[in-house]
Amino acid sequence: MxxxxxxxxxxxxxxxxxxxxxxxxxxxxxxxxxNLLEPLELTAYDRMMQLRPALPPDPRLLIVEITEADIQALEQWPMTDAVMNQLFQKLEQHQPAVIGLDIFRDIPVPPGHAELSARFAKSDRIIPICKLKDTENPGTPPPPEVPESRVGFSDLAIDASGTVRRALLFHHLNLTSGCTTPYSFSFQLARRYLEQKGIQPENYQDALKFGQSIFKPLLPNSGGYQQADAGGYQILLNYRSGRQLADTITLSEVLSDRLNPNLVKGRIILIGATAPSLKDAFWTPYSTQGRQLTKMSGVVVQGQIVSQILSTVLDGRRVFWFxxxxxxxxxxxxxxxxxxxxxxxxxxxxxxxxxxxxxxxxxxxxxxxxxxxxxxxxxxxxxxxxxxxxxxxxxxxxxxxxQERAYFARLVQEQENNLVALQALLKEKTLEPAIAPEQEPLTNTTQIAPGDSTGDSTAIWNSHQEAAPAPTGAETPSKSTDILSGRYKIIRVLGAGGFGLTYLAEDTLRPGKPKCVVKHLQPARRDDKFLTIARRLFRTEAEILEKLGNHNQIPQLLAYFEENKEFYLVEEYVKGDSLSDELPVDKRLPEAQVKELIKGILEVLSFIHEHSVIHRDIKPSNIIRRQTDDKLVLIDFGAVKQIQPQELSDQENLTVAVGTRGYAPPEQYAGHPYFSSDIYAVGIIGIQAVTGIAPHQLSLAPETGEINWRHLANISEEFAQLLQKMVHYHFADRYQSASAVMEDLRRL
Structure with a gap:
C-alpha cells in the first residue's frame, strides 16, 4: 500500500x-x-439561438392573428360561432392546404352554432385544438363534431424556467375521454401538408421519419439537458426566427375581404390570438434578446414547430444533433x-x-x-x-x-548551522593539522573569510588556483587512467578554483560513455568531527544543485559521492565556448547584441533567485554558449550559497565570501551577498561588452565609489541608465530582482 x-x-x-x-x-x-449546471447550459443555449442568423419568413405559412383591435371591433370574446364560420368560409374559398384553429371551441357560442358544427363535420381542412388532462387540469375537449384524426393537442413542452425549447409531437398515453388524440396540433398540420405532397410519416428504428428526414427523439440528457422531462416524443425546437415567422393578417382584414388570395392558396393557415389581454403567450430563447423581456404568442410557437418540420423535410434543414x-x-x-x-x-x-x-x-x-x-x-x-x-x-x-520554499528554508538553516560549526572547528586549531595548499593571491575566483581579503584558516575546502594544472603530489586523481567511484574515468583537469579541482571525465557505466564534469572538493581537515559536519554541508549543497539543474540552462547534477574522505559532484558536460571568447579586449559589441546577451543571462538568474540562491561568481568564464542551441548556460555552481529571503537586517549572519574581482560588488567581499550582487555582476558584463574594457581596468569615482564608464560606451541614454542602476555601489540602489531588469529591458 x-x-x-x-x-x-x-x-x-x-x-x-x-x-x-x-x-x-x-x-x-x-x-x-x-442538475446544477442545466440552468446555465440552457441560458447559453438561448444566447446562441439569439446569435444565430434568422431565416426568412416561411412562405408555406400564413398566420391569422386576433389582436386587441379585433376584439374591440367584435365587441365580445370569444367570437361567436357565426363569426368563426364566416372566417372559415372566407379562407376556404381560396383553397388553403390546411387550417389550424388555435382557439378552444368545446362550448357553443351562439348564434351560428349549427352552421359551424356542420362545417367542422364536413371540412377535412380544419384542425382544431384540445388540451390534455393532467393532475392539475381536467383538460379541454375538442369540438364534438370533429373526429379524433383531425384534432391536435395544443400542449407545449415547457422547461422549469417557463421557456419553450422543446416540441412535443405526440404522446403514448391511453386516454379514453376528453382530449384523446395522441398527436400534437403542430404535428397534425405538418403531416396533413406533407401528405398532400405524397410524404407519409414512418417509424424508422423507433424514430419518426418523413421522407429522407429522421427526427430522433430528445433524451433527458441531450445537449445541455440533464434531467429533462422527455415524456412522449419530443424534439428540440429549432426556431426559424425570433422576429417574423411568416406572413400575417388580422381577423378584421379577413372578414372585410382585405385579403390577398395568394397568401392563402396552398398554405397552412394558423388562426390564433396575439392580443396580450388573452395571455396566450410563452417565454422563448428570444425573450431576453432586447432591452425588455418579451413573450411569443402561442399560435406563433405552434407555427415555429410546423415550420421546423417542413423545413427539415422539404428544404433539407438539419435536425439538432447531440x-x-x-x-x-x-x-x-x-x-x-x-x-x-x-x-x-x-x-x-x-x-x-x-x-x-x-x-x-x-x-x-x-x-x-x-x-x-x-x-x-x-x-x-x-x-x-x-x-x-x-x-x-x-x-x-x-x-x-x-513546500519547496519550506524545503529550501530547512536547507538554509541546516547549511548555516553546518557552516558556523565548521568555521568554529577551524578556529579551534585542533591537534590534527588541516590540509591546506600554498597561500593563493586574490586574482581570480578565491574563497575569502569574512573581513579578510587574502583568505585564512577558516576556509572549509582546500583551494587551488583557477585554470592551473593539478599540483604535483596532490592527493587527487590526475591521470587519465584514474577512475572515481568505479565509473568516472578522468580525462583531464579542466581547472582549479576556490573550492577544489574540476575534471573532464567519462561515465564508463552509461551507454556511449558520455562526458561529464566532476568537481572535487577537499575538506580542510580530516578528523571525524570535522568530516561529519562537512559531509552534511556537502549533501545539502548537492540537494541545492540538483534542484537548480532542473532548468534547461543550468548543468544537471548527475551524481554526488564521497571517496577517501573527499567529496565529488558529477554534473552534465556542456559543450560550447565560454562567453569570454565573445568579449575580446578593445572590441565594443552593438547595443542590440548586448541587450540580448544580458536578457539571456537574466532569464537563468531569475530562476536561481526564485529558489533563493545567490550564484556569487557570475563572470564570462562561468557562462557557456551551448553549441546545440546557441543558448547561454550558467556553470560553476560549486560556490552557490542558500540564503533566506532578502531582508536588510542587523542580525544577518555573514557568509563565506566568494567572488571574482571586478565582477563581485563590495558587499560580497564583506560577506553580505544579496540578489542584487548577482545583478551587479551581470551589469558589469554588459559594461564590459559595450566598452571593450576589462572590469578591473575601469576607474572608480573617489567620492561615491561608482564606476566611471559612461564616456567609454556609445549606447543610448536609456540603456546606459539601466546598466548604471545594475552596478550602483550600494546594493540598495540597484535593481532588487532579475525580473525587474528584464521588465525595463522590454520597454527599451
Whole structure:
C-alpha cells in the first residue's frame, strides 16, 4: 500500500495537469448529474439561438392573428360561432392546404352554432385544438363534431424556467375521454401538408421519419439537458426566427375581404390570438434578446414547430444533433486538461490571463459554430473545466512552491548551522593539522573569510588556483587512467578554483560513455568531527544543485559521492565556448547584441533567485554558449550559497565570501551577498561588452565609489541608465530582482 501511494505521489508530481483535469472533470460531471449546471447550459443555449442568423419568413405559412383591435371591433370574446364560420368560409374559398384553429371551441357560442358544427363535420381542412388532462387540469375537449384524426393537442413542452425549447409531437398515453388524440396540433398540420405532397410519416428504428428526414427523439440528457422531462416524443425546437415567422393578417382584414388570395392558396393557415389581454403567450430563447423581456404568442410557437418540420423535410434543414454522454465527458476533460497545460506552459501572469481568455474564446467559438450547424454541445461544463483546471494546477503549483520554499528554508538553516560549526572547528586549531595548499593571491575566483581579503584558516575546502594544472603530489586523481567511484574515468583537469579541482571525465557505466564534469572538493581537515559536519554541508549543497539543474540552462547534477574522505559532484558536460571568447579586449559589441546577451543571462538568474540562491561568481568564464542551441548556460555552481529571503537586517549572519574581482560588488567581499550582487555582476558584463574594457581596468569615482564608464560606451541614454542602476555601489540602489531588469529591458 505504501509503495502504491509513493508511485501515485510521483505520478502526480510528474503530471499535475493530467491529475487536475481528471479531478475537475469528475467534479463537473458530478455537478451535471445533480442538475446544477442545466440552468446555465440552457441560458447559453438561448444566447446562441439569439446569435444565430434568422431565416426568412416561411412562405408555406400564413398566420391569422386576433389582436386587441379585433376584439374591440367584435365587441365580445370569444367570437361567436357565426363569426368563426364566416372566417372559415372566407379562407376556404381560396383553397388553403390546411387550417389550424388555435382557439378552444368545446362550448357553443351562439348564434351560428349549427352552421359551424356542420362545417367542422364536413371540412377535412380544419384542425382544431384540445388540451390534455393532467393532475392539475381536467383538460379541454375538442369540438364534438370533429373526429379524433383531425384534432391536435395544443400542449407545449415547457422547461422549469417557463421557456419553450422543446416540441412535443405526440404522446403514448391511453386516454379514453376528453382530449384523446395522441398527436400534437403542430404535428397534425405538418403531416396533413406533407401528405398532400405524397410524404407519409414512418417509424424508422423507433424514430419518426418523413421522407429522407429522421427526427430522433430528445433524451433527458441531450445537449445541455440533464434531467429533462422527455415524456412522449419530443424534439428540440429549432426556431426559424425570433422576429417574423411568416406572413400575417388580422381577423378584421379577413372578414372585410382585405385579403390577398395568394397568401392563402396552398398554405397552412394558423388562426390564433396575439392580443396580450388573452395571455396566450410563452417565454422563448428570444425573450431576453432586447432591452425588455418579451413573450411569443402561442399560435406563433405552434407555427415555429410546423415550420421546423417542413423545413427539415422539404428544404433539407438539419435536425439538432447531440453527442453521446461519453463524448461530452471527453469534451469536458479535454478543456480541463487544456486549462492545466496552459498554466504549466505559460508562467507570466499577464500572458497566462490572456491565454486563458483566448482558450475560453476558442471554446465558445467552436460551440457557436457547431450550434450554427445544428449541433448542441455543452458550453458551461467545459468552460468551468477550463477555468477549474487552470485554477487547480495554479493551486497545486502554489502549494508545491510553498513546500519547496519550506524545503529550501530547512536547507538554509541546516547549511548555516553546518557552516558556523565548521568555521568554529577551524578556529579551534585542533591537534590534527588541516590540509591546506600554498597561500593563493586574490586574482581570480578565491574563497575569502569574512573581513579578510587574502583568505585564512577558516576556509572549509582546500583551494587551488583557477585554470592551473593539478599540483604535483596532490592527493587527487590526475591521470587519465584514474577512475572515481568505479565509473568516472578522468580525462583531464579542466581547472582549479576556490573550492577544489574540476575534471573532464567519462561515465564508463552509461551507454556511449558520455562526458561529464566532476568537481572535487577537499575538506580542510580530516578528523571525524570535522568530516561529519562537512559531509552534511556537502549533501545539502548537492540537494541545492540538483534542484537548480532542473532548468534547461543550468548543468544537471548527475551524481554526488564521497571517496577517501573527499567529496565529488558529477554534473552534465556542456559543450560550447565560454562567453569570454565573445568579449575580446578593445572590441565594443552593438547595443542590440548586448541587450540580448544580458536578457539571456537574466532569464537563468531569475530562476536561481526564485529558489533563493545567490550564484556569487557570475563572470564570462562561468557562462557557456551551448553549441546545440546557441543558448547561454550558467556553470560553476560549486560556490552557490542558500540564503533566506532578502531582508536588510542587523542580525544577518555573514557568509563565506566568494567572488571574482571586478565582477563581485563590495558587499560580497564583506560577506553580505544579496540578489542584487548577482545583478551587479551581470551589469558589469554588459559594461564590459559595450566598452571593450576589462572590469578591473575601469576607474572608480573617489567620492561615491561608482564606476566611471559612461564616456567609454556609445549606447543610448536609456540603456546606459539601466546598466548604471545594475552596478550602483550600494546594493540598495540597484535593481532588487532579475525580473525587474528584464521588465525595463522590454520597454527599451
Amino acid at each position: 505504501l509503495s502504491y501511494l509513493k508511485r501515485l505521489s510521483r505520478f502526480v508530481l510528474r503530471h499535475p495537469a493530467l491529475v487536475a483535469s481528471l479531478t475537475v472533470t469528475g467534479l463537473v460531471v458530478g455537478a451535471r448529474q445533480l 453527442w453521446p454522454e461519453w463524448a461530452e465527458i471527453w469534451w469536458i476533460w479535454g478543456w480541463s486538461l487544456a486549462g492545466g497545460l496552459l498554466v504549466r506552459s505559460v508562467r507570466n501572469p499577464a500572458q497566462l490571463a490572456l491565454a486563458e481568455i483566448l482558450a475560453l474564446s476558442l471554446l465558445l467559438g467552436i460551440s457557436v459554430i457547431l450550434f450554427f450547424g445544428s449541433g448542441w454541445v455543452p458550453v458551461v461544463a467545459p468552460s468551468l473545466g477550463l477555468i477549474a483546471g487552470s485554477t487547480g494546477v495554479l493551486a497545486y503549483t502554489a502549494y508545491k512552491t510553498q
